[in-house]
Amino acid sequence: MGLTNGLASPPGKKPLFSFGIISDVQYADIPDGHSFHGVPRYYRHSIHVLQRAIQEWNSHQDLNFVINFGDIVDGKCPPGQSLDAVKKVNYEFQKSNRPVYHLIGNHCLYNLPRDKLLPLLKIPGVNGLAYYDFSPSPEYRIVVLDGYDISAIGWPQGHPKTLKALEFLEKKNPNSDKNSPEGLQGLDRRFVMFNGAVGREQLEWLDGTLQDATKLKQKVIVCCHLPFDDVASDQEALLWNYDEVMNIIHQYNCVKACLSGHDHRGGYSIDSHGVHHRSFEAALECPPDTDAYGHIDVYDDRLLLFGADRMQNTEMYFNS
Template sequence: MSYPHPLTSLQRELLGDVAELYALPDVRSAPLSSTLRFGLIADPQYADIDTAKNLYYRHALQKLPQAIEQLNQQPLDFVVTLGDLVDRDWNSYAPVLSIYDRLEHPHVIVLGNHDAQTITQHLNDAAALPKSYYAFQLADWRFIVYDGNDVSLYCNALNGDDRATAEAMLVDLTEREQPQAKPWNGAVGKSQLMWIEQQLQDAQQQDEKVVVFGHYPLAPHNTHNLLNGGELADLLTSYNIQCCFSGHDHRGGSAIIGQTGFFTLKGMLDGAEDVPFAVVEIEGDVLRITGYGGEISHTVDRRLL
């Protein structure tokens, strides 16, 4: 396992129970079977505020337990939350984390833009916004989690020039009329890109299959993409990884580039009743995504691509 940016003692003290969001997942020593199986949840985005348009902020406290109950009934190697556990307010984390305590599977956590903004406001320039990219392994699989808040407007004064870099990227993308030039999107920095490529090289040398998770989508190209999503997508496809999963764009979406599938999960926040989540099964070259609660199902056979 690799976590290049462990929390400092000050960050850990200031974050309290929320520090667990930066912990490496406590995965089992071996998969449950020859078929890799994991669950996916995206954007519960809880806040104790009134509904706005189709965004039902308080409903996460009813929706999330339903998804977790169903996921607990299935034999899974782990469950991934693809970001935005909360929408705003530091006090939102306590009720959400207490619900996740019911999850019986190892929990892989991706931090979203709303998480980053909430955490930065809490730290209030007393400590830098922590980085949250890491990798973990399970048998002959390597899983890479990228941090799209690495270079973003959510960084604070103690994050060096990361925020200024994000501002410059936004100006450049806006001038080039790129759809992802939005203040709610972030990027992966140069150091993280180098680290991701090193992970891909190591996996290739060890003959490991690779799955990637992140909050900001890389494809298809739209307003919710990682600011430098094209660059990261090109890197991942150049190593012919199996698949990449993200959240952030609550509408969901998918794209196939070469032999790599890019899938965006629908946001749990949207709608009064829908509880979208998914279970992914990978056996050999066949990827099956079973969608629940309005989530889209997919089957991809890489041998046919």
């Protein structure tokens, strides 16, 4: 169990469904750079990772859909080029011969406001929010959360959600640069501006959705750009109120896995309730001619992630 190099489908068993995954493409037409921590970033190459992913997924006979875990264009994209860059990456996604479901990330919102971004990516949602669910098979439900529901980015400057986020950060982060976790300890390092929170209305929706899934005897896979577990992710990448989200999730036995991006390095854990957490390796950090994408085969009792190159294979067996 866990991250593995060799992975095989169970003999004689066909997946209920399969889906492609990629995260943090963060394309920009700028020279290579590096993260705040000095990790190399390959802004122009990342779109080639996506192109190879689409080609691979299109050749996969049994793939049902694709999930993009957010951040398709980098925040360093030159001013005035954001819309064209988003359209360029989205054009590559549109070459998929399977449906593509998008999540929004902080870098998406650095480039375009929600009212432009969501229609462009055909993200369903109400009042500019980007949470939704769908059932690819009677046995399963995919729940997509909007981790920037309460956020200082993406909403108009005077929007109540922006003001709430800024007030929250003022209380939690003493730094003048609210993107800096300097001086914050442990889990408090998540209180930075490049993260966000799930709002009250969305939490209630999540609770109701999991109730419904339980009644229908469905297993649930929760997807969010931001991770919920500090073993599968750096603490400074976590959703501000991951604890509230997990308190709801842990009330039910239906949620089997929480999948995310944002952390870039990738990680995996199983929490105390047996829920699997997998944050995905970033396409952005693939040197030329390397890749980070994959597909997940979904069975009644497990998820099998088959990764390309830097994307680690992962077996996720369910307790019950």
